[in-house]
Amino acid sequence: MTTQSATASEVAPDVPRAIIGFVLDHLVWLILFIVLAVFSAAIDQFFQIGIFINILRQATFVGILSVGLSMAIMAGHMDLSIESVMAFSAMLAALLVGANGAGLGLDISTPLTLLLSLAFGAVVGLGNGYLVVKLKISAFIVTLAAFIGIRGLGLVLSGGRSVYGLPDNFRGIASAEPLGIPVLVILLVTTYVVFSFLLRRTTFGRYIYLIGGNITAPFRAGIPVERIVITVFVLSGVLAAFAGWLLAARTNGATANLGTGMLFEAFAAVVIGGVSLTGGTGRLSGVFAGVLLLSSIDTAINVMGLPPHFMQVIRGGLVLAAVLLDSFKTVIRNRYL
Numbered sequence: 001m002t003t004q005s006a007t008a009s010e011v012a013p014d015v016p017r018a019i020i021g022f023v024l025d026h027l028v029w030l031i032l033f034i035v036l037a038v039f040s041a042a043i044d045q046f047f048q049i050g051i052f053i054n055i056l057r058q059a060t061f062v063g064i065l066s067v068g069l070s071m072a073i074m075a076g077h078m079d080l081s082i083e084s085v086m087a088f089s090a091m092l093a094a095l096l097v098g099a100n101g102a103g104l105g106l107d108i109s110t111p112l113t114l115l116l117s118l119a120f121g122a123v124v125g126l127g128n129g130y131l132v133v134k135l136k137i138s139a140f141i142v143t144l145a146a147f148i149g150i151r152g153l154g155l156v157l158s159g160g161r162s163v164y165g166l167p168d169n170f171r172g173i174a175s176a177e178p179l180g181i182p183v184l185v186i187l188l189v190t191t192y193v194v195f196s197f198l199l200r201r202t203t204f205g206r207y208i209y210l211i212g213g214n215i216t217a218p219f220r221a222g223i224p225v226e227r228i229v230i231t232v233f234v235l236s237g238v239l240a241a242f243a244g245w246l247l248a249a250r251t252n253g254a255t256a257n258l259g260t261g262m263l264f265e266a267f268a269a270v271v272i273g274g275v276s277l278t279g280g281t282g283r284l285s286g287v288f289a290g291v292l293l294l295s296s297i298d299t300a301i302n303v304m305g306l307p308p309h310f311m312q313v314i315r316g317g318l319v320l321a322a323v324l325l326d327s328f329k330t331v332i333r334n335r336y337l
Contacts, residue, residue: 020336024329028273028289035293039300046303053182059295060184061086061250061259063288064243065266066273067195068236070287073270074199075232076212076279077132077139081146082240083263085124087254088154089117089244093170094254095158100165101253102158110170117245118238124150125237129230147263155256164253174249184246191239196284208232213280261312264319269294271322276330294318 023030040047065082072079093113099105124146131142176183199205207228210218218225248254273290275282294315301311 017336020332024332025274025283025286027325027329028286028293031272032289032293032296035296039296043300043303046300051299051303053185055292055295055299056185056188057182058299059291060188061243061247062262062265062269062294063188063291064191064239064246065262066269066287066291067191067284068239069266070270070273070275070282070284071195071199071208071232072139072236073275073277074212074279074282075208075229076215077229077232078143079128079233079236080140080143080263081124081128081150082236082266083259083261084147084150084154085121085237085240086244086247086262087259088150088157089120089241090248090251090258091154091158091163091244091254092120093117093245094163094166094248097167097170098163098165098253099167101163102161103163103165103253105165110167110173113170114242114245117241121237121239121241121244122234123237125234126230128237129233132233133226133229158254158256160256162253162255166248166252170249171252172249174246184250187246192284192288199284204228204231209280211279261315264315265294268315268318268322271326272318274329277323277326278330290322 045051065086068082069079093116095103096106096108096113096116097103097110128139128142128146131137132139174184178186199208207218207223210223211225211228215225244259247259251258269290270282270287271277271290272293273282273284273287275287297314297318298311301308301314
């Protein structure tokens with residue numbers, strides 16, 4: 001056998017593996033395109049720019065939550081507190097400046113409300129990370145306790161009442177459309193671009209994947225595992241707080257049950273998007289597609305005029321499907337890649 005033919009025989013088996021890997025990495029985009037094509041064919045006037053812009057706008061809050069949750073799972077942990085952090089941050093910002101309900105109507109600038117909300121998210125993330133890495137408590141237990149406690153803290157803070165009547169400059173953040181593009185869409189896309197770069201092009205991001213894939217090896221290699229994990233939880237808390245602040249602006253206030261169920265939507269989007277529950281793998285581009293898939297289904301239900309509880313049934317099915325899809329992809333990778 002010549003050297004050229006030997007080389008060809010060695011490369012040939014790699015081609016199918018590369019194709020399989022590419023399909024698995026981008027499977028969610030294929031599913032999204034199929035779903036959009038079906039909706040466009042089955043629903044009158046669904047295929048139009050306005051509908052797609054609305055899909056992106058509605059995806060903003062779950063989308064930003066999903067970035068923080070993705071990083072936590074990639075690092076081999078879980079953050080169940082993000083929904084409650086989001087809701088409390090929305091309540092905190094609305095409570096400070098809201099003029100009706102339980103609002104205090106204080107003359108606080110909009111940027112200051114943002115800083116206070118982000119600071120709260122950072123403190124919660126720091127606490128979660130410290131308990132996980134220093135006291136060796138399961139991240140699931142720590143963040144579940146935070147999920148329950150912070151939601152209750154929001155009720156205590158507001159007395160169970162809604163807050164509304166936010167200043168125009170606050171509400172205008174969520175409704176502004178420079179050059180015809182909603183600010184919420186710009187912020188959503190920017191968040192994914194920034195954190196995709198962070199994960200794929202920086203040492204910090206590479207450490208996250210290494211820690212999630214095999215925590216023992218990074219320790220032995222001298223990687224500051226504890227500091228990285230704590231930072232991931234802090235970033236997750238900050239992103240959840242940012243989503244809550246935007247949600248308050250979007251809804252002109254906050255209610256006791258604000259954002260209920262968004263944790264499960266974020267979880268479904270993350271897993272459907274290709275982030276493995278075992279940690280160490282995943283791309284935010286896939287998560288973005290998963291978020292758009294959920295938002296597309298929600299928008300289609302609204303356009304068709306179906307009752308909202310249909311979405312609850314679909315969400316439950318999607319969470320189960322996401323876990324099954326993750327198991328299926330893991331089996332395929334182990335067998336063929």
